[in-house]
Amino acid sequence: MSIAKTYIPKETEEKWYSYWLQHGFFKSVPDEREPYTIVIPPPNVTGVLHMGHMLNNTIQDVLIRRARMKGKNACWVPGTDHASIATEAKVVAMLKERGISKKDLTREEFLTYAWEWKEKYGGIILEQLKKLGASCDWDRTKFTMDENLSEAVIDTFIHLYKKGLIYRGIRMINWDPQGKTAVSDEEVIRKEVNQKLYYIKYKVDGDIDPQNYIVVATTRPETIMADSAICVNPNDSRYTHLHGKRVYIPLIGKKISIITDDYVTMDFGTGCLKVTPAHDLNDYELGLKYGLPVIDILNEDGTLNERAEILIGEDRFAARKKIAVLLEESGALEKVEDYKSQVGFSERTNAVIEPKLSMQWFCKMAEMAKPALDYVLNGEIKLIPDKFINTYRHWMENVRDWNISRQLWWGQQIPAWYVDGDYVKVDSDDAVALQLDAIEKYHVCKTKEEAIEHFAKLFQERGFDEKSSYRIAKEQIRQDEDVVDTWFSSWLWPISVFDGFKDPNNADINYYYPTNDLVTAPEILFFWVARMIMAGHEFRGEVPFRNVYLTGIVRDKQGRKMSKSLGNSPDPLDLIENYGADGVRVGMLLCSPAGNDLMFDESYCKQGAGFANKIWNAFKLVKGWEVDENLDNPNAVAIEWFGNKFNQALTEIEANFAQYRLSEALMDTYKLVWDDFCAWYLEMIKPAYQHPIDKATYTATIQFFENILKVLHPFMPFLTEELWHDELFGERTESDCCIVAQLPAIGEINSRLLAEIEIVKDVVTSIRNTRKTKQISDKEPLELFAKSNSGINYGEYEAIIARLANISKFETVADKVEGAINFLASTDEFYIPFSEEIDPVAECARLKKEQEYLLGFLKSVNAKLGNERFMANAKPEIIEVEQKKKADAEAKLTIIDENLAALAC
């Protein structure tokens, strides 16, 4: 069999992914093993794979594959969320292309189109995850609008409503006039914007002097018609004479009062604040405090309504320009200044957010936040890295109620029912009008039938003739138009994917819940992670997961967040195409310290692909060996060393995984393979070209290789699976796959051997250096004499040194060798006889330099040891170390002194 010169990912990826699928390796069903569960942070169903997903899902796949290889029953549940705003926008766009307008459709018709869209495009992102190698249990794929998951949302709503945790109220919300929906604070992006500050004159009432006016500075002149008052600081002496007076709103001439409140900053603008309760949150609060009227002059789409009296029908921004002209013409505009301030934009539509008073549904947070905070503070849920605990606590202690309604159609419709119009007597034509209090006009329940029953009963209780049967016309019962926030679905995700609401005692939920690790972005720590914890506590009395691994934001080299709109993000699928999935996975992890943003650069993927190739070539080498059964094993020490080195690396990898330091664990693996295995071990044992290898070395090496494949697998699943099945490793049954192989147990570590080999490597490096400085070719064999002062028996390592440094004759000696190049490794002396004259001047300089360093070093060590307070305070083992340093340095100095004496310098 001929082996490709380089590793070609394309030839393996598809093959093995479908093989894994066919053999059900991703599938999980409850059994007697310990479960290990991850629920995917459901990507937005409209989404396509971006770098953030790549990072996030690579991490999850590494964790899940590792768990699988540690004998756990690993279950990774995939799925998507329905992303109401984003999806609705996509559907509206699709309809527009077909020449259909949303407003011409009924809700049902629109939803039919929406589902059509979802079926067609909703699976794209999950298909992309497969390219990355994600080993999700696809049979468990969930969607937040699946029947059971939706039902859970509705039931949850009703449950919380009955508990008094959901209520309806007027609130100042963030209104997206383009999307025509409320958006949460988290979906508002604040940006600094250049604006204008308009100074507007309000004439004082009853004053004969036309010059007597006050000036108000505002960025929003188009809202003056909604003003309810002018507010000044009571301590502001400039305006004391105006307390209790009234002023006229320019253009419309309406009279409003001057009120006083500390809230007004005296040195901002003119110190006069126009109070517009309907269009500013702070003004709304002021309005409540002073009982001011609320005048809403804007329509849902951001145009002015008839309450504005002027500029009716104009868009708010057009109105701003026009009113500035009108004010100017009427002489009410004093001046205009440039001004910078923060403006909120909708994350979805980029429209300027309008503060708007609206009837919304809210979920009370304070009560649920308490236990959710405690879980994190007492460590039942760990945030990784733990620096996020502060942020989390700050949020949870200052939590605000959650506006859960969205003015959209795509999502779970709020299960609140309203009764409109009159109550109708069945066998009569007389309509009976019934006055209901506002609170009684709606009822929260699951079905329309229940609602009808409820209202019928309510009316009966109101003293309507009990004997007659009454009915409420179906048409009179109207369900709330709005849907709940998508997060109101996804906060249930860890429970609802296992159907834990409808069937709270089913085998899956009992087995998989609480899940183990959640891997997500810190940006959604509050509005997703925290709420899942709340839901977990509320509905199951238990945490939803044990560990939350917070990944960083993927940024470009310049530190900008990678985004489609900036165009600075590579297409992940292109990356996979170019570097292979394994290369990209390694590339992502190489630059992803936990919780810190990562400055991504394609060169990391290149490095990943290079690593894959390195492994491929190591494989090629071993694969090419011929075995001669008659040969003795000359590599016993090398084999023993690598076995120990492997165990040591495994220990470090394990420790790094335990702390979720994935990039460190990967780097440990990288160095184990590249440096220890390829650069040292294989070079130690590699037979000369076209020479056979002995059976024992061959067998041991293949065993090492197989173990290396296992350790690599979570990071590089495709390459490892491909190699795993090569005949080099013997016969494999169909289900004997790397993906389900068990990681090797960590054996004992002979630290003496490891330490001695480090010195041997030092010897080899010194010889190579000597060749370099003396310009001796690698091909020219050299002789080496070792004078061991440390007690290390270099005879044991002769074969290794000879092989790696091309030594033809090796001898241990008791005395110094004259006329030879010498160097130190640890405190041991080595000599290379050299035909040419050794330059005494250069040699002298080299030795003096070393001596100088050692003397300096010794001085600092002696300073410590001679310091009474050090000796009194330092731990005994520290002192021991210092004494060892001293002894070593002194030993080396002695040797150098001798050598200097021999050179007579």
Add this chain to the structure above:
RNA sequence: GGGAGCUUAGCUCAGCUGGUUCAGAGCAUCUGCCUUACAAGCAGAGGGUCACUGGUUCGAACCCAGUAGCUCCCA
């Protein structure tokens, strides 16, 4: 304006309880090698006032205070 965090080699980052010959890794750079596993490679080398200023300590990249710069969150 309030809060949190960060600053270590050209780049990306480790550095755990203050104490290993502690200033590290990978990449990049430089030098020499086309040594039949790998030039996507091999062998070697250079590179840092640990942001700055003080303090605590026998001892500080690490602890404390202040300063500067950057980032994020909340208003």
